[in-house]
Amino acid sequence: MTIVNNPGNWDAIYPPLEHAEWHGCTPTDLVFPFFIFIMGTAIPFAMPVKQLDFAVFNKIVVRSLRIFCLGLFLNYFSKIQLFGLEGISLLAFQLIITFGVAYALLGNFSLKIKTWLVFGIFAILLFLAYSPLEEYQDVRLPGVLQRIGIIYFITSLLYLKSNLRTQLLVAASILLGYWILMAFVPVPGFGAANFEKNTNLAAWLDNLVLNGHLWSTSKTWDPEGILSTLPAIATGIFGMLIGQVLNLGISKMDIIRRTTIIGVTLVVTGLLWSIIFPINKALWTSSYVLYTAGLATLCLTLLYYIIDIANYKKWTPLFLFWGVNPMIVFFFSGIIPRVMTAINVQNPEIPDEQIDLKSFLYEFYIVPVFNNPLNASLVFPLIYAVLWSLLLWWFYTKKIIFKV
Structure with missing residues (x-):
């Protein structure tokens, strides 16, 4: 998301680095649910004593x-x-x-x-x-970190006070209940239940409760809104369930077999459910939960095999640098672009005109090097990510970890 959120030009972005317009799922749409999933996976490791x-x-x-x-x-x-x-x-x-x-x-x-x-x-x-x-x-009151904080609170308490069966029942109840609400409950002021941008039940509730405090791009609904946070909790629960499978004390190959079956089952179930409840990140539909949780499970299974069974770890340090300090990166990646756009410098081509620092660096140092605007737009966040990597490497070597 550090790369996705910082293109040189918002009008020149490779499709995989964009969110789906509405229904559907791009690689970018996997990042948020994968983060919530792995946060849930970490809970049993962080709380070995229930x-x-x-x-x-x-x-x-x-x-x-x-x-x-x-x-x-x-x-x-x-x-x-x-x-x-x-x-x-x-x-x-x-x-x-x-x-x-x-x-x-x-x-x-x-x-x-x-x-x-x-x-x-x-x-x-x-x-x-x-x-x-x-x-x-x-x-704006909702947001990515706000949703993560809410999910962490609920899933942690659920883990400490329930068993696997209860956790799975809660996740299933949330997903079925959310589908019933979204698919069958009429929307006040709009009529029949629907999954459209501005007229669905989640959008109506966001606008009713958080009017004036919503995402500025949509104004009438929020992608991290109230009702859609419920199925996002299920994403965290599925991650928590996989974390407990990893801690079962069985052989590593048995873990691989179980998580593979779970992952495939979730993906297939999510795709089948999407026929009547489309995969949609903004609504965080139940099919989206199952589909992304399944893909996250399969990705984790593959990594588990490569790292813990095949013992191939030489490629992991870069990800460790980032993985131990994700919060500081996310937080300041929300600040730095705003700082860069707030600093104005003289436009070299127009002496009497000011240009913001980000545009100055992009237009006069990146664009001239690349003929393809998509490449130029991509290089800008890649350089940004490299600079972060160097800083995170320094933090890692000095054992500086910003814990929440």
Whole structure:
């Protein structure tokens, strides 16, 4: 997603690096559910003792809110104001606030301090969203990290308080219940149930509850909205189920056989269900959950065979650099492009005109090297990813890990 979210030119993108327009699934549409799936897979490894007391519950709540607040703050960054500051002065103030929030949410504090910090930041952000201050009237409340935080909270508690059978029953109930709601419940003000962009039940609920605080591109619905978060929880549960299969204590080849059967079954079931409930990321349809969870299971099975059975690991360090510090990358990858577009420099071709830094670097250092605009647009985020790789490698060698 670091590459997907930072093209040099939004009008020149290779199709696999774009989301499906509505129904359907591209490689880009696999990234978010794969992340949620592997987060669920990690839960049984992170919580080997299934004990839920106040201390454990508090840790889960704090971690969930830290993730939620990181995502919520991203939506505030460009709206931060102070006494009419403009230009570089305002940008400097925004960055000071950003580093302060990042340190508060990612810093290595005691649990007691983390709890006070996270609840304080959460309360301030929600207060601003519903305050009379005009600049925050339309701040978006849902988001990728917000959804991840909610799913982590629910799946962690479910894991600690239930067995495999109950978890599978919950996932199935969510998917069937969501399908019934979306396919059969009439949409107030629009009529019959449907799966169209602006007139489906999920869009109606988003607009009713979060009116004015939705994704700016759609305005009337949100791809990380309220109702569609329910089936996303099922994605996390499927990952959690696979994590428990990996911990069964059986032979590695038996694990391979089981996860392969599960993965194929999920993919086939998802494709069959898509006939009446189309695969759709924005709606996070039940067929999309099964299809992507199945593909994630098969990918994990392949990696498990290559790394744990064939013992072929020489290619993994790059992914380790990224894998141990994903949150810092995602958070600041939401900040850096906004900073670059906020900094203006002189246009070399038009002396009296200013151009933002990102456009300047792209137009005058990338585009001239490539005849194909698609290649030029792709090279820009690849360079960005390389720079991140170097920084993450340095973090890794210094054992610097930004934990949530």
